[in-house]
Structure formats: structure tokens, C-alpha cells
Amino acid sequence: MKSGLTVRSDNYADVLDALNKLSGTDVLVGIPAGPPREDSPLSNAEIGYLQSTGATVEIDGEIVTLPPRPFLDMGIEDSRDKTTARLKLAAQAALEGNSGMAEQHLEAAGQIARD
Template identity: 40%
Template sequence: MQMITDALPDLLRRLAAVAQRDVLVGVPAGEARDDGPTNAEIGYQNEFGSPANNIPARPHLLPGVAAVQDKVVAKLTRAADAAATGRPSDAERHLHAAGLLAQNSVRRTLTTTAYRPLSERTLAERRARGRTGTKPLIDTGQYRRSITYVVR
């Protein structure tokens, strides 16, 4: 006599556990910096620009994630495969790998993209604070370091 077990409910439960997880990449809202807005506000303003503040758009978050989209999708697929075969710790590992790939790509985009140069006013303000760097979006490095990912 052969016994047949319906494994579909268990498979669906395992897949739902991964499907309900999000991998988010960006800048947490956080606290205001010593010198004003939060890193999240700074990021938004630089990603999309602020004509009122004479800040041109310097996209980095969306292009940074897009640059590794295929690799991230591959990691997410591996996470789903691991969940489907009953390996939740492997699924979790692949979710975190996807987030880390995207985080690092956004950070790399910040440092390698040829953005519109900083205005003379901004450069003068930097020099007044003892800074000599001229690269847009990179002053103290605080904003770049705030770019992270979470799996929730």
C-alpha cells in the first residue's frame, strides 16, 4: 500500500514566508544631522533635485539599484528556491545578499558617476569648513555611509 501526502500546503506556506519579506535599499529616516536635515532628506533632494534650493538632480539610488537588477533578481530567485525546498536559513542568506548587492551598487554609483559640478558657492562653503573635496554628494562621507538595506 502506498501512502500519498499532500505537500502543497507546506510548500505554499514556505513560499509565502519569503514572498512576505521585503528587501529595502535606501537611507533610513533617522535623526537630523548636526547641521540640519536628515540623510534621507538629503538623499531625496539630491536624487530628484530641488529647483527652489538650486540643487540639480543627481540620481544615484534608482540607477544604482537598476545597475544590479539582474543580479538581485537572481538572488531573490535563489531565496524562493531555498524556501520552496525547506531551507529557510539559505533563503534568508540570499535575501541579505540581494540587499548587500544593491547597497554597494548605490554607494559605488555615488562615487563613480560624473555629476554636474558643484557651484562656486558650494565649493566656497566647503572650503570655509576646512573641506577640500569637489565631488558632488561626497563631503564628509556621512550620507554615503547611511545608504543601507534591510530585510523585513
């Protein structure tokens, strides 16, 4: 019994490759880790974390309490709809076997959330 299905092109390997690449990729947004600043024992990422989450720290012998200022969270939340749309496009490109386009959409999602 015939199914009536006609295979026009077999891009199974491309789809599998694109899905594997996509599933092994993280989109990270934030302050990149790096060496400590010249004027501080902390890196920019550590300073950003302390500013975002709040902390009680000792600076030059004085105890200072930093209230949380979740500046990264607000920016990411504000761009959620645009970022989600790009992530969906990345998944669609992967399902079409286009890993290059999927990667471009992931990079765009990260840039949208960053900016």
C-alpha cells in the first residue's frame, strides 16, 4: 500500500547536524568574565554581579552595603519578545537543515538582549 508521500530531497543529515549544533549552543548575555581591573581587585563581571544582586562588602576597611540594582534583568526582560522571536527563527532554520542561519539567529538574539 502506497502512502502517497514523495521525497523530493533528503536533508536528514543536514537537519540532524543543525539540531546537534543548536542543542549544544548557549546564548549568553551579561558582562564577560575577564581579569581584574587595574583599579580594583574585582573584574567587571564581579562588580556587575555585586551591583545587580546586592552585597555587603568591605572597601578600604569600611563595610558597605550595596542594594540590589538588577540592571541586566530589566534589559533582558524588556527585549524578551524580540529575543524569543529570534530563538524561534533559529529553531526553524535548524529544522530546515540550515545550521549557518540558525547560528546567525542565535547571535542576533544575544545582541538584542545585550543592547
